[in-house]
Amino acid sequence: xxxxxxxxxxxxxxxxxxxxxRNAVEGVSLDIHRNEIxxxxxxxxxxxxxxxxxxxxxxxxxxxxxTGGRILFEGKDLLTLSEPEIRAIRGGRIAMIFQExxxxxxxxxxxGRQIDEVLEVHTKMRAAExxxxxxxxxxxxxxxxxxxxxxxxxxxxxxxxxxxxxxxMALAVEPALIIADEPTTALDVTTQAQILHLIKELQRxxxxxxxxxxxxxxxVAEIADRVAVMRHGELVELGQTSDVLNTPQAxxxxxxVAAVPSMTPRARTSAPASAxxxxxxxxxxxxxxxxxxxxxxxxxxKAVQKVSLDIGRGRSLALxxxxxxxxxTLARCIIGLxxxxxxxxxxxxxxxxxxxxxxxxTLRRHLQMVFQDPFASLNPRHRIGDIIALGPTIQGVSKExxxxxxxxxxxxxxxxxxxxxxxxxxxxxxxxxxxxxxRALAVKPKLIIADEPxxxxxxxxxKQVLELLDKLRRTLDLSMxxxxxxxxxxxxxxxxxxxxxxxxxxxxxxxxxxxxxxxxxYTHALLQAVPGVAWQTRSAPSI
Amino acid sequence: MMKSxxxxxxxxxxxxxxxxxxxxxxxxxxLADVLAPANPFAIVGKPFLPPAGDFLLGTDxxxxxxxxxxxxxxxxxxxxxxxxxxxxxAFGALVGAVAGYYGRWIDDVLMRLTEFFQTxxxxxxxxxxxxxxxxxxxxxxxxxxxxxxxxxxxxxxGEVLSVKSREFVRAAIVAGQRDSAILISQVLPNTLSPxxxxxxxxxATAILVESALSFLGLGAPNQMSWGFMIGAxxxxxxxxxxxxxxxxxxxxxxxxxxxxxxxxxxDALNPRLADA
Numbered sequence: 001x002x003x004x005x006x007x008x009x010x011x012x013x014x015x016x017x018x019x020x021x022r023n024a025v026e027g028v029s030l031d032i033h034r035n036e037i038x039x040x041x042x043x044x045x046x047x048x049x050x051x052x053x054x055x056x057x058x059x060x061x062x063x064x065x066x067t068g069g070r071i072l073f074e075g076k077d078l079l080t081l082s083e084p085e086i087r088a089i090r091g092g093r094i095a096m097i098f099q100e101x102x103x104x105x106x107x108x109x110x111x112g113r114q115i116d117e118v119l120e121v122h123t124k125m126r127a128a129e130x131x132x133x134x135x136x137x138x139x140x141x142x143x144x145x146x147x148x149x150x151x152x153x154x155x156x157x158x159x160x161x162x163x164x165x166x167x168x169m170a171l172a173v174e175p176a177l178i179i180a181d182e183p184t185t186a187l188d189v190t191t192q193a194q195i196l197h198l199i200k201e202l203q204r205x206x207x208x209x210x211x212x213x214x215x216x217x218x219x220v221a222e223i224a225d226r227v228a229v230m231r232h233g234e235l236v237e238l239g240q241t242s243d244v245l246n247t248p249q250a251x252x253x254x255x256x257v258a259a260v261p262s263m264t265p266r267a268r269t270s271a272p273a274s275a276x277x278x279x280x281x282x283x284x285x286x287x288x289x290x291x292x293x294x295x296x297x298x299x300x301x302k303a304v305q306k307v308s309l310d311i312g313r314g315r316s317l318a319l320x321x322x323x324x325x326x327x328x329t330l331a332r333c334i335i336g337l338x339x340x341x342x343x344x345x346x347x348x349x350x351x352x353x354x355x356x357x358x359x360x361x362t363l364r365r366h367l368q369m370v371f372q373d374p375f376a377s378l379n380p381r382h383r384i385g386d387i388i389a390l391g392p393t394i395q396g397v398s399k400e401x402x403x404x405x406x407x408x409x410x411x412x413x414x415x416x417x418x419x420x421x422x423x424x425x426x427x428x429x430x431x432x433x434x435x436x437x438x439r440a441l442a443v444k445p446k447l448i449i450a451d452e453p454x455x456x457x458x459x460x461x462x463k464q465v466l467e468l469l470d471k472l473r474r475t476l477d478l479s480m481x482x483x484x485x486x487x488x489x490x491x492x493x494x495x496x497x498x499x500x501x502x503x504x505x506x507x508x509x510x511x512x513x514x515x516x517x518x519x520x521x522y523t524h525a526l527l528q529a530v531p532g533v534a535w536q537t538r539s540a541p542s543i
Numbered sequence: 544m545m546k547s548x549x550x551x552x553x554x555x556x557x558x559x560x561x562x563x564x565x566x567x568x569x570x571x572x573x574l575a576d577v578l579a580p581a582n583p584f585a586i587v588g589k590p591f592l593p594p595a596g597d598f599l600l601g602t603d604x605x606x607x608x609x610x611x612x613x614x615x616x617x618x619x620x621x622x623x624x625x626x627x628x629x630x631x632x633a634f635g636a637l638v639g640a641v642a643g644y645y646g647r648w649i650d651d652v653l654m655r656l657t658e659f660f661q662t663x664x665x666x667x668x669x670x671x672x673x674x675x676x677x678x679x680x681x682x683x684x685x686x687x688x689x690x691x692x693x694x695x696x697x698x699x700x701g702e703v704l705s706v707k708s709r710e711f712v713r714a715a716i717v718a719g720q721r722d723s724a725i726l727i728s729q730v731l732p733n734t735l736s737p738x739x740x741x742x743x744x745x746x747a748t749a750i751l752v753e754s755a756l757s758f759l760g761l762g763a764p765n766q767m768s769w770g771f772m773i774g775a776x777x778x779x780x781x782x783x784x785x786x787x788x789x790x791x792x793x794x795x796x797x798x799x800x801x802x803x804x805x806x807x808x809x810d811a812l813n814p815r816l817a818d819a
Contacts, residue, residue: 364719379729
């Protein structure tokens with residue numbers, strides 16, 4: 001075909017000897033055509049990022065290096081080019097957009113100058129021409145007031161604006177190919193929707209080829225023309241987006257597609273009319289109230305503003321919001337990791353707000369928490385048994401009894417009881433999150449607060465952990481407050497949803513009602529922004 | 544698979560060299576009374592006998608056996624260095640851990656205190672302390688520990704600051720563990736590797752300080768030490784080169800070995816850094 005932009009031919013990338021597998025990428029062959037977006041999807045460790053980086057020879061040599069294959073671009077094998085030749089291609093003919101715009105941009109340089117640098121290196125334009133071009137580019141990526149943005153520093157822009165700057169930089173010299181490595185993963189869902197839309201729009205107007213790396217099938221549905229699925233460094237499936245999403249061929253792709261949390265809201269369970277277990281009334285939390293030693297009054301942030309909510313016995317409420325909405329702060333106030341500035345928190349008839357840590361200690365057995373990061377939430381130097389038994393022993397259970405129960409709990413969460421004697425590093429992310437759940441259950445709580453418990457997990461593992469949480473909640477008759485940024489996840493596990501924005505709950509109701517008939521504009525925007533929403537609601541029964 | 548800690552540590556040739564020398568010095572220090580039963584201060588022959596005669600390393604200006612002095616000196620020097628390091632690590636770790644964990648004004652007070660000690664030139668400070676306390680083995684330990692704990696406190700504080708924000712510490716708070724228990728069972732074990740590395744390198748510094756103090760005649764009285772031997776022999780350097788050279792080389796090799804082992808520990812405990 002004449003319009004092939006990039007050909008990856010039988011590429012193999014070796015990992016250093018101490019890794020758990022030999023090759024990061026194994027015999028992958030791909031073509032990317034002009035004017036198309038090819039999404040490479042895979043879970044963490046699938047080698048998708050390594051493959052993308054090897055195109056521009058950005059691998060951390062000498063430990064990770066290409067050992068076989070060719071990467072053909074405009075008739076040349078990129079792997080055999082000299083340093084000056086590959087430098088001319090980097091940023092010129094092939095541009096890259098990174099995951100974290102804050103890290104990828106130079107914090108000490110005005111963004112206009114950073115885009116200008118690309119033009120300076122790759123074109124012969126004069127300074128005045130370049131400035132006009134930079135302004136054009138900033139306008140192209142729909143940044144408001146280009147004249148102001150051009151002289152801004154990265155920290156003065158929002159996450160979405162920074163990513164727009166990165167895109168402007170990538171487009172600066174009209175590259176033939178743009179490689180985007182998870183460009184929207186660090187962004188909030190509404191911002192993500194805008195950036196995806198922008199990438200698609202610009203790609204269409206410029207006819208550029210885009211190699212788009214992602215782990216999210218929703219994003220794929222939103223943006224891709226063709227999809228390549230990778231697993232353990234190998235290409236599992238390659239095809240048109242609609243074919244791969246709707247009629248996947250490989251078993252692995254089928255499992256991945258099935259694991260994407262659906263947009264089908266949970267039906268409301270018959271409501272038992274009893275007093276709520278947790279009552280939160282007018283809780284407030286403001287940060288930055290204390291000035292410095294020199295009287296400089298810091299900026300105050302009202303993280304939570306007079307929030308009220310109830311959770312019934314055996315019920316689950318999802319608190320949904322974007323970063324900075326105050327959802328995690330509220331959770332920490334309830335669990336006692338932060339002190340609220342005002343309002344009441346009542347658990348099972350007992351007031352728990354305003355208690356000291358000592359007074360709180362005996363009440364800890366009623367409420368526990370599942371944390372976000374399964375790698376940071378287990379002490380690497382403690383055995384699993386000690387980790388799970390800690391809570392019960394503090395509540396006065398004997399060590400033997402606590403360890404015996406720890407074994408039973410491990411079986412309950414689907415692990416072997418022998419795991420008690422092992423250390424956290426011997427387990428995968430999903431297994432660790434199961435251990436984290438077992439720890440939370442160890443004191444037999446009535447309420448579990450789960451703070452983004454699956455956001456650090458791959459989609460297939462995420463599904464298993466969500467199912468486990470749901471099963472345990474039913475069998476043990478637990479109440480749950482589930483913090484998440486992902487409406488899809490909220491819909492799978494919770495009957496009720498509260499949407500938070502800027503420290504306020506803007507809408508609250510049953511999941512089914514909110515999905516079918518959102519009242520608040522922000523809820524509406526959140527629902528529209530879910531990546532792949534069209535694909536998912538098409539396959540789900542209409543509401 | 545990742546190689547285990549001991550594999551990475553013991554497969555490093557520099558570590559083997561360092562460990563061999565340190566083991567030798569340690570054995571000699573422990574067995575000093577067996578290897579050289581005579582009092583190292585006893586006059587055993589004519590002064591200034593050159594090495595490789597009746598006495599393997601010759602005699603000094605008063606006719607004392609240099610080899611016997613080295614053997615007994617190893618015991619004094621190592622004992623003082625190790626004890627002062629242990630004291631410095633214990634105190635520094637306590638200060639650093641409390642400052643890092645509790646933060647706020649406690650951190651401010653403790654860190655200003657640490658800086659106060661850090662800003663005084665450490666050798667002069669040790670000198671002043673010995674001058675005030677009078678020279679003795681115990682006071683040497685106190686003086687060396689007093690000048691060497693601040694870096695330990697800083698290292699531990701930094702580590703505690705990063706560890707305490709990890710989620711497992713929050714999990715322990717949610718489980719109801721007390722602050723002191725969290726600090727001891729959850730936080731401190733995770734600061735061990737940098738602490739071990741800094742501590743092992745501190746032993747080398749302690750040996751140097753002890754030798755320098757002994758050289759100036761402020762060492763433990765009536766205890767043979769390497770620094771004392773150099774100090775006693777320095778005026779005869781042209782007539783009897785071995786009096787200064789031999790203990791000097793021993794100090795050099797010991798300090799070098801400790802540094803090699805310390806570096807090896809660092810590489811083995813932080814494999815990713817070592818490869819970069």
